[in-house]
Amino acid sequence: MLFGPSKTIESSTADTLESTAKAEDVYGLNARPAFTEMIQLMDLPANFLPETGKHRHSGRLVIVGDVHGMKAELKALLAKVDFDEKHDHLILAGDMISKGPDSPGVVDLAMKLGATGVRGNHEDRIILTYDDMVADHISMDAPGPSEDRDKSQDALEEVSFSRGDYKDRALVRALGHKRIKWLKKCPVILRVGGLGSLGEVVVVHAGLAPNVELKKQDPFMVMNMRTIKDGVPSEDHDGTGWMKAWNKFQKSLPKKKRSTVVYGHDSKRGLQVSDYSMGIDTGCLRGGQLTAVVIEGGNSDHKHKIVQVDCTDGRSSMSV
Amino acid sequence: MHLQHLFTTTFLLASAFAAPTTPSEISRGPSAANVKRVPDPEADPRYNKHIKVTHDTKYFHEPGASNELGHYDIRYYAGAPVTYEERGDALHHLIRSYLTVFRERNIETWIAHGTLLGWWWNGKIMPWDWDLDVQVSASTLTWLGENLNMTMHSYSSINPDGTEVNREYLLDINPNIVQRVRGDGQNVIDARWIDVRNGLFIDITGLSEVNPSTQPGIWSCKNFHRYATRDIYPLRETEFEGVKSLVPYSFDKILTAEYSSRALTKTLHEGHTWIPEQKEWVKQSTIQARVQPHVPRSLQPEEQPKSGLTNLFRVL
Numbered sequence: 001m002l003f004g005p006s007k008t009i010e011s012s013t014a015d016t017l018e019s020t021a022k023a024e025d026v027y028g029l030n031a032r033p034a035f036t037e038m039i040q041l042m043d044l045p046a047n048f049l050p051e052t053g054k055h056r057h058s059g060r061l062v063i064v065g066d067v068h069g070m071k072a073e074l075k076a077l078l079a080k081v082d083f084d085e086k087h088d089h090l091i092l093a094g095d096m097i098s099k100g101p102d103s104p105g106v107v108d109l110a111m112k113l114g115a116t117g118v119r120g121n122h123e124d125r126i127i128l129t130y131d132d133m134v135a136d137h138i139s140m141d142a143p144g145p146s147e148d149r150d151k152s153q154d155a156l157e158e159v160s161f162s163r164g165d166y167k168d169r170a171l172v173r174a175l176g177h178k179r180i181k182w183l184k185k186c187p188v189i190l191r192v193g194g195l196g197s198l199g200e201v202v203v204v205h206a207g208l209a210p211n212v213e214l215k216k217q218d219p220f221m222v223m224n225m226r227t228i229k230d231g232v233p234s235e236d237h238d239g240t241g242w243m244k245a246w247n248k249f250q251k252s253l254p255k256k257k258r259s260t261v262v263y264g265h266d267s268k269r270g271l272q273v274s275d276y277s278m279g280i281d282t283g284c285l286r287g288g289q290l291t292a293v294v295i296e297g298g299n300s301d302h303k304h305k306i307v308q309v310d311c312t313d314g315r316s317s318m319s320v
Numbered sequence: 321m322h323l324q325h326l327f328t329t330t331f332l333l334a335s336a337f338a339a340p341t342t343p344s345e346i347s348r349g350p351s352a353a354n355v356k357r358v359p360d361p362e363a364d365p366r367y368n369k370h371i372k373v374t375h376d377t378k379y380f381h382e383p384g385a386s387n388e389l390g391h392y393d394i395r396y397y398a399g400a401p402v403t404y405e406e407r408g409d410a411l412h413h414l415i416r417s418y419l420t421v422f423r424e425r426n427i428e429t430w431i432a433h434g435t436l437l438g439w440w441w442n443g444k445i446m447p448w449d450w451d452l453d454v455q456v457s458a459s460t461l462t463w464l465g466e467n468l469n470m471t472m473h474s475y476s477s478i479n480p481d482g483t484e485v486n487r488e489y490l491l492d493i494n495p496n497i498v499q500r501v502r503g504d505g506q507n508v509i510d511a512r513w514i515d516v517r518n519g520l521f522i523d524i525t526g527l528s529e530v531n532p533s534t535q536p537g538i539w540s541c542k543n544f545h546r547y548a549t550r551d552i553y554p555l556r557e558t559e560f561e562g563v564k565s566l567v568p569y570s571f572d573k574i575l576t577a578e579y580s581s582r583a584l585t586k587t588l589h590e591g592h593t594w595i596p597e598q599k600e601w602v603k604q605s606t607i608q609a610r611v612q613p614h615v616p617r618s619l620q621p622e623e624q625p626k627s628g629l630t631n632l633f634r635v636l
Contacts, residue, residue: 025585031599033443036557128554
């Protein structure tokens with residue numbers, strides 16, 4: 001029974017009391033329930049991991065930051081890295097859709113290449129908007145018992161107008177059921193696996209809270225964080241970048257337990273490469289660059305490099 | 321009181337003439353077949369007929385203003401407060417029944433304030449929290465007022481120990497919902513979902529865009545809470561107290577704006593300690609625990625306007 005007699009802790013000594021009172025408040029101890037249809041964590045199939053050694057397969061990992069519907073630039077970047085469709089594997093670090101000229105095209109390309117996507121804040125919003133649109137809602141605009149039977153209104157238009165989500169709904173329609181179904185399969189956190197000196201590589205859209213298990217990370221913050229204060233992540237631009245706390249924490253761990261996170265989301269900060277984090281949102285949409293991290297296996301260790309292409313400003317040519 | 325009778329009379333007349341036109345209306349929309357209206361609440365044996373009717377502007381009344389009594393609706397208060405065990409059980413089924421009935425009827429609603437914070441910690445009501453808070457959009461609220469005011473709803477559930485629970489809950493919409501600004505502060509609660517066995521209730525508040533021209537996309541309730549619509553919508557489906565529930569899109573932002581980021585890290589609250597391994601708030605037995613008397617929102621003195629403005633500046 002959920003609510004039996006109150007469970008109590010018998011605190012025997014004053015010392016115990018005092019230490020409880022001073023206990024450090026820690027972020028990440030909560031046990032929030034899961035969200036319907038949101039995949040928190042997924043492991044990349046092992047066969048995609050670049051191998052090391054003489055007889056390694058030649059496959060590489062190509063991780064690309066916020067594409068935002070800039071299909072031409074994505075194709076150009078893949079060409080620049082000599083993307084081998086048979087052996088290389090593409091990972092899109094979220095925000096592959098929205099704002100740019102061809103979101104459906106980017107998703108089609110990702111599907112065609114068998115790429116793995118990570119759920120970014122834009123995927124998140126579009127998926128939930130889709131769910132809202134297909135759900136059975138009681139019609140608030142049907143005439144009430146005391147109203148004229150002939151009264152009719154475009155329920156969708158009115159709802160859309162007051163919620164300010166007209167563009168989101170239009171994008172949902174442009175993407176359609178099949179592409180959104182593919183987007184729903186993108187996890188919030190993609191655990192790639194151990195890659196030599198990089199440690200365990202993880203790809204997320206925005207960031208990770210240090211010292212919190214991947215399973216227990218707050219998915220909203222993983223898709224939105226930019227800064228961190230007293231251990232609590234925030235979307236705000238102002239403040240200490242979360243990656244500073246992340247790198248500091250990684251360096252406090254034994255080498256074998258360290259983890260490198262590849263992320264996007266923060267175009268204002270642009271390319272940010274540290275020992276244990278790589279920020280690759282370089283503002284392609286606004287005429288910046290589109291960036292890829294290319295990881296391949298060498299004879300003894302994995303190596304990685306950054307490859308970029310220039311982008312035209314994609315905002316003016318927005319179709320949705 | 322007069323307004324309440326006006327509402328119920330309108331309903332009696334309306335239900336006589338309104339006929340469902342489409343199959344979906346028959347199965348989903350309220351009709352004589354699937355709604356139990358309460359035209360004469362005073363005839364119900366559970367209704368306290370001896371209560372004195374106060375002629376003030378406040379619609380909802382409680383038997384007292386204390387921590388204890390402020391959480392009961394005076395019309396259904398059984399005469400004495402419920403025991404600790406009864407209270408936990410009552411609140412558990414109170415929120416479950418509300419979320420279940422609204423979901424079955426495809427009426428959009430989400431959990432808010434302290435209830436949302438309880439969800440964030442472990443998907444349950446925080447043990448010291450008397451208030452249950454949910455929100456709806458203003459259009460939903462208007463619709464509820466027109467279609468489901470003063471209706472009784474049945475709820476049944478099987479407890480983990482196999483026992484059955486069969487209860488009834490009254491949905492009562494405040495006639496003052498037409499006024500979307502705070503006014504004299506006596507009617508900041510838009511509606512109540514009431515356990516008719518004992519008068520315990522859920523506070524339902526509606527959000528509306530009070531200044532569409534000067535502050536587009538900002539919705540507020542009648543108690544100074546303001547939100548950007550893009551922080552509420554699209555809603556997320558999750559679980560609360562074992563049933564499906566919706567929460568706002570930017571739940572972290574909303575919680576930290578209302579309670580500060582410390583609410584997400586502080587593991588000592590109102591004499592309870594958060595035990596991560598148990599995923600529970602466990603009550604400390606010590607007398608050292610200083611428990612603040614909890615005044616329900618409907619009885620709180622007028623909040624500092626400052627908090628509302630700070631809230632506003634944050635969302636703009």
